[in-house]
Amino acid sequence: SYVQFIGIPYAAPPTGVNRFRPPRSPAEWSQELDCTGNNQVMCPQVYQRFQYNSMIRESEDCLHLNIYVPVVIRNGFQSFDTIVSKLFVFFSNLFKDNRPLSMPVLVYIHGGEFQFGGKDFYRPDFLLQAGGVTNFNSHFIVITINYRLGVLGFLSTDDHSAPGNNGIRDQVLALQWIHENVGKFGGNPLNVTIMGHDAGGVSVSFHILNPEVGQYFTNAISISGSIFSPWAI
Numbered sequence: 001s002y003v004q005f006i007g008i009p010y011a012a013p014p015t016g017v018n019r020f021r022p023p024r025s026p027a028e029w030s031q032e033l034d035c036t037g038n039n040q041v042m043c044p045q046v047y048q049r050f051q052y053n054s055m056i057r058e059s060e061d062c063l064h065l066n067i068y069v070p071v072v073i074r075n076g077f078q079s080f081d082t083i084v085s086k087l088f089v090f091f092s093n094l095f096k097d098n099r100p101l102s103m104p105v106l107v108y109i110h111g112g113e114f115q116f117g118g119k120d121f122y123r124p125d126f127l128l129q130a131g132g133v134t135n136f137n138s139h140f141i142v143i144t145i146n147y148r149l150g151v152l153g154f155l156s157t158d159d160h161s162a163p164g165n166n167g168i169r170d171q172v173l174a175l176q177w178i179h180e181n182v183g184k185f186g187g188n189p190l191n192v193t194i195m196g197h198d199a200g201g202v203s204v205s206f207h208i209l210n211p212e213v214g215q216y217f218t219n220a221i222s223i224s225g226s227i228f229s230p231w232a233i
Contacts, residue, residue, distance in 0.1 A: 001070070001071045002068050002069055002070045002071060002124060002128050003068075003069045003071060004035075004037070004066065004067070004068050004069075004124075005035040005066065005067040005068075005069075005185070006035050006036065006037040006039070006040060006066050006120070007034075007035055007037070007039045007040060007041065007064045007066065008033070008035055008064060008065050008066070008067065009026045009063060009064050010026065010063060010064065010065050010145070010173060010174045010177035010178075011023040011024060011025065011026055011063035011170065011173050011174075011177075012024045012025065012026050012027060012063075013060070013061035013063070014060060014061075014062075014063060014148060014152070014166070014170075015060045015061055019060070019152065020152070020155060020161065020162040020166065021162075021163075021166070022163065022166055022169045023063060023166065023169055023170050023173045025173070025177075037055075040055055040056045040057070040120045041056065041057055041058070041059040041061070041062045041064065041118075041146070042056050042057070042058055042059075042062060042117070042118030042119075042120065042121075042146060043058070043059075043060070043062040043063075043118065043146050043147065043148050043149050043152065043153070044058050044059075044060060044062075044149065044150065044152060045058060045115070045116040045117075045149065045150075046115035046116055046149060046150040046151075047115065047116065056118065056120050056121075060152065062118075062146045062148070063146060063147070063148070063170055063173075063174075064119065064145075064146055065119060065143055065144065065145040065146070065174055065177070065178070066119050066120065066143065066144045066145075067141065067142075067143050067182075067185055068124040068128065068141065068142040068143070068144075069103075069141050069185050069186055069187075070103070070128050070139040070140070070141070072103070072139050072186075102183065102186060102187060102188035102191075103139055103140050103141050103186055103187055103188060104140040104141070104187075104188055104191040104192075104193065105140060105141045105143060105178065105182050105187040105188065105189070105191065105192045105193065106127070106140055106141070106142050106143070106192075106193050106195060107143045107144075107145065107174075107175065107178060107192060107193070107194045107195065107217070108122055108142065108143070108144045108145075108195050108196065108200070109145060109147075109171060109194065109195070109196035109197075109200035109203045109204060110122060110144065110145075110196070110197070110199075110200050111196065111197040111198025111199045111200045111201065111224070111225065112149070112198065112199055113198065113199055113231065114149055114150070114153065114154060114167060114199045114202075115149055115150050116149065117149070117199075118146055119144035119145055119146045120144075122144050124142035124144075127140075127142055128140075128142060141182065141185060141186065141187045143178060143182070145170075145171065145174040146170075147167045147168075147170035147171050147174070148166055148167045148170055149167060152166070153166050153167030153170070154166065154167055168203060168206055171203055171207070172207070172210075172212075172213055172216075175192075175194070175207070175213060175216035175217060176216055178192065178216070179192065179215070179216045190218065191218055192216065192217045192218055192219075193217065193218065193219035193220065193221060194207060194217045194219075194220050194221070195220070195221040195222075195223065196221075196222060196223065196225065197223040197224055197225065198223075198224050198225045199225060200223075200225065201222040201223045201224055201225030201226060202222075202225040202226060202227060202229055202232040204220050204221065204222040204225075205222050205225070205226045205227040205232075206227065207220070208220050208222075209227070
């Protein structure tokens, strides 16, 4: 079993004057954020290749991510960032095995030819089935992300009006947000694997080659797509 946090914004809405521009960090919010799945969105699609879930709507305000955290019990304590778990981790590290109570993180970048797809089409159930609830070392956190597609994500006028590759820039900001915040969900920011399929695999290849992004992940898996794909650039 797992706990899910659906629709966490990792960037400010790319609308209005921010349309066609690189993503910006989101404004802080002081009220409780509804992450129960009532606000499932996908970035505008070039075409409707698949029959999507009717609960998932298209919106330009789509730079969100989902976090799926296994309900892992270690010595009777859940792996969430609570006062009790923090005290347990402190004394456990002090007197026992010196291992932090944190899980590896898998970030999935969806495919779709940079034209369609979204974070809510991929559930973590199969990946999170491995291991029992007491086997902490076999569990990991799964994160899926949205990024801008089509014209909104990749139009370039070769100037500041539309510098291009904003869909890739969205992914970079998502990885930065994850690096800075995944510890609050029980994840280890120093053990992050990025994985992508199709256009997501191409994206992973781009991130491997970008020295500025390497600080945000430690492992990479590229499936059915690379920078050598004829449609990648």
